Amino acid sequence: MTEYIKLIDLTKCTGCRGCQVACKNWNGLPAEKTQFIGSLQNPADLSYDTWCLIRFDEIENGSGLKWVMRHDACMHCDWPACVKACPSPGALVKTETGAVVHDPNFCIGCKACTVACPFDIPRYSAVNENISKCTLCYDRITDGRKPACVTSCPTGCLTFGPKAEMQVRARARAAEISGVVYPNNPKYQTNVLYIMPAEIRAAQLQHMNPNPKMPTTVLWWKNLFKPFTLIGMGAVAGAAMLHYMVRGPHEPEKKEGGE
Amino acid sequence: MTNHWNDIQHADAILIMGSNAAENHPISFKWVNEARAKRGAKLLNVDPRFTRTSAVADHYARIRSGTDIAFLGGMINYAIRNNRINWDYIRDYSDAAYLVNPDFRGAADLDGVFSGLKGSTYDKSTWSYQTDENGVPKRDETMQDPNSVFQLLKKHYARYTPEKVCELTGTDPKDFETVCDVFTATYLPEKSGTIMYAMGTTQHTYGSQNVRAFSVLQILLGNIGVAGGGINALRGESNVQGSTDHGALYHILPGYLKYPKASEQSLAVYNTNNTPKSNDPMSINWWGNTPKYMASLLKAWWRDADLETGYSYLPKIDDTTNYSYLPIFNEMARGNIKGMFAWGMNPAVGAPSARLIRRALAKLEWLVAIDLWETETSAFWQKEAGVDPSTINTEVFLLPAAASMEKEGSVANSSRLAQWRYKAVNPPGRAEDDLAILTMLVNKTKELYAKEGGAFPDPILNLSWNYGKLGLDGKIHHPSPREVAKEINGFFLVDKEVDGKLYKAGDMVPGFPALQDDGSTCSGNWLYCNSISDTENRMMRRDTSDPTGLGFYHNWAWCWPMNRRIIYNRASVDKKGQPFAKDKPVIWWSPLKKAWLGDVPDGGGGPGAKHPFIMVPHGRAQLFSASMTDGPFPEHYEPLESQVRNTISAAQVSPVIMRWDKKVQEEVCDPMLVEGCNAAVFGCEEAPEFPIVCTTYRVVEHWQTGQMTRWLPWLTELVPNQFVEMSEEFAKEKGIRNGELVRVTSIRNREGIIANAYVTKRFKPFTINGETVHQVGMTWHFGYKGLVTGANANDLSPFVGDANTMIPEYKAFLVNVEKVRR
Ligand code: SF4
Ligand code: SF4
Numbered sequence A: 001m002t003e004y005i006k007l008i009d010l011t012k013c014t015g016c017r018g019c020q021v022a023c024k025n026w027n028g029l030p031a032e033k034t035q036f037i038g039s040l041q042n043p044a045d046l047s048y049d050t051w052c053l054i055r056f057d058e059i060e061n062g063s064g065l066k067w068v069m070r071h072d073a074c075m076h077c078d079w080p081a082c083v084k085a086c087p088s089p090g091a092l093v094k095t096e097t098g099a100v101v102h103d104p105n106f107c108i109g110c111k112a113c114t115v116a117c118p119f120d121i122p123r124y125s126a127v128n129e130n131i132s133k134c135t136l137c138y139d140r141i142t143d144g145r146k147p148a149c150v151t152s153c154p155t156g157c158l159t160f161g162p163k164a165e166m167q168v169r170a171r172a173r174a175a176e177i178s179g180v181v182y183p184n185n186p187k188y189q190t191n192v193l194y195i196m197p198a199e200i201r202a203a204q205l206q207h208m209n210p211n212p213k214m215p216t217t218v219l220w221w222k223n224l225f226k227p228f229t230l231i232g233m234g235a236v237a238g239a240a241m242l243h244y245m246v247r248g249p250h251e252p253e254k255k256e257g258g259e
Numbered sequence B: 001m002t003n004h005w006n007d008i009q010h011a012d013a014i015l016i017m018g019s020n021a022a023e024n025h026p027i028s029f030k031w032v033n034e035a036r037a038k039r040g041a042k043l044l045n046v047d048p049r050f051t052r053t054s055a056v057a058d059h060y061a062r063i064r065s066g067t068d069i070a071f072l073g074g075m076i077n078y079a080i081r082n083n084r085i086n087w088d089y090i091r092d093y094s095d096a097a098y099l100v101n102p103d104f105r106g107a108a109d110l111d112g113v114f115s116g117l118k119g120s121t122y123d124k125s126t127w128s129y130q131t132d133e134n135g136v137p138k139r140d141e142t143m144q145d146p147n148s149v150f151q152l153l154k155k156h157y158a159r160y161t162p163e164k165v166c167e168l169t170g171t172d173p174k175d176f177e178t179v180c181d182v183f184t185a186t187y188l189p190e191k192s193g194t195i196m197y198a199m200g201t202t203q204h205t206y207g208s209q210n211v212r213a214f215s216v217l218q219i220l221l222g223n224i225g226v227a228g229g230g231i232n233a234l235r236g237e238s239n240v241q242g243s244t245d246h247g248a249l250y251h252i253l254p255g256y257l258k259y260p261k262a263s264e265q266s267l268a269v270y271n272t273n274n275t276p277k278s279n280d281p282m283s284i285n286w287w288g289n290t291p292k293y294m295a296s297l298l299k300a301w302w303r304d305a306d307l308e309t310g311y312s313y314l315p316k317i318d319d320t321t322n323y324s325y326l327p328i329f330n331e332m333a334r335g336n337i338k339g340m341f342a343w344g345m346n347p348a349v350g351a352p353s354a355r356l357i358r359r360a361l362a363k364l365e366w367l368v369a370i371d372l373w374e375t376e377t378s379a380f381w382q383k384e385a386g387v388d389p390s391t392i393n394t395e396v397f398l399l400p401a402a403a404s405m406e407k408e409g410s411v412a413n414s415s416r417l418a419q420w421r422y423k424a425v426n427p428p429g430r431a432e433d434d435l436a437i438l439t440m441l442v443n444k445t446k447e448l449y450a451k452e453g454g455a456f457p458d459p460i461l462n463l464s465w466n467y468g469k470l471g472l473d474g475k476i477h478h479p480s481p482r483e484v485a486k487e488i489n490g491f492f493l494v495d496k497e498v499d500g501k502l503y504k505a506g507d508m509v510p511g512f513p514a515l516q517d518d519g520s521t522c523s524g525n526w527l528y529c530n531s532i533s534d535t536e537n538r539m540m541r542r543d544t545s546d547p548t549g550l551g552f553y554h555n556w557a558w559c560w561p562m563n564r565r566i567i568y569n570r571a572s573v574d575k576k577g578q579p580f581a582k583d584k585p586v587i588w589w590s591p592l593k594k595a596w597l598g599d600v601p602d603g604g605g606g607p608g609a610k611h612p613f614i615m616v617p618h619g620r621a622q623l624f625s626a627s628m629t630d631g632p633f634p635e636h637y638e639p640l641e642s643q644v645r646n647t648i649s650a651a652q653v654s655p656v657i658m659r660w661d662k663k664v665q666e667e668v669c670d671p672m673l674v675e676g677c678n679a680a681v682f683g684c685e686e687a688p689e690f691p692i693v694c695t696t697y698r699v700v701e702h703w704q705t706g707q708m709t710r711w712l713p714w715l716t717e718l719v720p721n722q723f724v725e726m727s728e729e730f731a732k733e734k735g736i737r738n739g740e741l742v743r744v745t746s747i748r749n750r751e752g753i754i755a756n757a758y759v760t761k762r763f764k765p766f767t768i769n770g771e772t773v774h775q776v777g778m779t780w781h782f783g784y785k786g787l788v789t790g791a792n793a794n795d796l797s798p799f800v801g802d803a804n805t806m807i808p809e810y811k812a813f814l815v816n817v818e819k820v821r822r
């Protein structure tokens, strides 16, 4: 199985939001009831039902006016903080494609991932008592197709391909526009990369994690709970126990599997 | 488009002006970005607003709404002053060397108008070329004669100095200079620049002249007929190209044949009046074929009638009456129209001064709306429309229609490419496709005429409607679009020999050169002749091979004319048939094969044998055009509503536009009509009350009046409300905070409409003649039906149109904006 990278070239995005709608379409996500918020950005933030969002940002600095549109979705980290933080085996899995996928059947709704994620991605739903996020269209890419958002992108802002090839392409494009590749931390790599022109970097990093890394609290948390998952409990039993510890008694009728 | 979508990849410079292509034609950016990546093309964007297109442009220049001709005139002047002219091209392929009637006077002589102005129309007798004894235009090859088109053009645009231009447009002189420099650099024969435009260009009282200004610039630079060049209208709807091709406008028949006038009572007279002549042996003068196309059209509609009888069946339009959008509603408001079909059309939101339009609808006896959802037009009588339903007597029928994926047929896009589409699913409930609805109407109308007679039943009773198998009752119940397509292409009605080849009755006509003027062929639209052969419907082809590597894809669907992907392509080669741009040739002459290779060449003959611009009588591109109603050269005027004095001439607004504001006042019309047509014109007493320039537009998330998109949850989620974009400076002046509600009023709507303020750095005040001019902008997409509703920007827009086409001026008018106080 090939490992992939999704590349987001911020010099090319026109904010058409084809990707945002395609994501909802492919993943069967419902529309939210929204209101104008003084920007075209809508919904205002990522949510349980919105896994991909174009963030609009007007930047006026020495190099004139820039209107930056940024495709924001899960970064599919190499060594994902969410997976590391997750106490319930099988709920969040780093797959060999690079995609970090979430299985609601194993999710205990503890929200550990939402706290751990350096990119503020997973969203919790109290109604469903679990989280959701972008899957890198795992169901498409394992079927030889590109993610829905990439397929819909008309401008070439979103591209997708084998990891090594895309890494070379990202570096080349960054050099071409004298920009940077984000994130750029050899110790915390991701299967999603941004190409960012130098003149918007500083302003963008006000809204993005300037130095994404594994939070130390996650390591601490993981070590604390490690014994529970190792004692020989089945994954399911362990998850149930954790759920009890975190959220109290579970009402079984709300979930189909996993109990 | 003279060129086609994927041809944009060949451009060396791309000017997007009067278009927000990134939003309204998102796919075009695939090709824009291709040109930037592969050819290092620069993207230039000229627009009153900093849009999503501007966000990715290499250079953005801001202009005040409605000053396009000033800007383009400045670019033309820049090209002339800096010798950025493709001299060989304009001498050989344009009318630059032609001599104009010495009595002609231009705007430079007559302070903003041209010779022949009488009241509000031009007598165009001086707008003509001097001709020799054979009737061929006289030329001065040096283009130095003061009456040569080039010298007249130079004189006209010498007034458009950078200082004058920036004074009118409010553009930063540096930005203006950059746009001029980058774009006119494509004058080199091996370079090309493309212009992409849309409604921002056309929706002005001088919209047609805006497009003409593009033509003049592109001709001077030698950018027409070449790959990566052209004047490319980005059509706003998937099949609007098809709708104009097939004559869905009052003044044209299918294939852009002129509509017969009341004074043209016989086909012979029509043909004489409407068939241009040229005595230049090198001119192909394509419209010289008009009688063949007209005869074939009459035969398509009335197969069994002889040509003169068929012609007598065609309704004629009054010689001087304009039957376009605005006059229709004006007549309706006066109670002169009884019934209306609104077929996929939503004028209650989309027409200018839409409040007046909705009141006009109430004067109808009946209204038939055919649409996918209940539109504002079909619901104009409801409480949501702000009226008392008990006061409205119009009987409204809403017929549910099939959406594009629920019906079969051809769709012609901006590239003139007709692609066949298939039905994917059945329409819901009792919804029907348009052809089925139309067939029911035809059957019923024929039945009533047969039974009741009537004033002139023959045209209806004899109308050929052979689009499917007859049912037991002798009528067609399942009409087939494939049969319609065959008739559009045309077939032989009798056995006939053409160019030595014998065709049998029923054979498809192979292409429009084979159409006949004697009634032996039928063709519903000569332009589409060649789209279907005896063996295949070419619109169904899906072959992705591209042997030249130039992106023609000749076996992907079919495009008019004759599957030619770039029109006027003979202008891309020199007199020997060799392409100007070696790395992106369109056609080239092979001396070995004695044939043109590449794209389908325009017109017959070998290299240098014919002039390339085959659709104009003399075969040469027209820098000077007598066919316009408002001047042979584009001249800057202010929008009807403007608080800025025109400082380039004494003519404040175009002298020949239809002034409804004056007309309804003079005729002492109904106060509602007077209010709905009123205008805050420069210098009028009320104008100071409305000091803000307003422009309207679309966003990528919604389509037109929102009649389709405001019913789709994923799209309403993205843009749920109407908004008014404004600068931070203006908002501060008015104490308006981002997101809060504001009231926008115009002289036609003093109650105004309420929408959310969208305060943005992307709008900036202009300084014009030393004064600050603020501009705001609103979308077009909102009304009172759908999952989301909102205020309609067209409840403010003016009731005035272009001098040539009557397209309404949606892009520049005056309003006032106030914070809503609670
Ligand atoms: S971005 Fe967050 S949710 Fe996505 S893989 Fe990384 S840590 Fe997990
Ligand atoms: S990869 Fe798939 S799930 Fe993720 S944002 Fe794109 S479309 Fe949505």
Ligand code: SF4
Pocket (backbone or CB within 6 Å): A012, A013, A014, A015, A016, A017, A018, A019, A020, A054, A069, A071, A149, A152, A153, A154, A155, A156, A157, A158
């Ligand atoms: S589809 Fe591509 S261009 Fe459009 S918003 Fe998404 S990333 Fe940007």
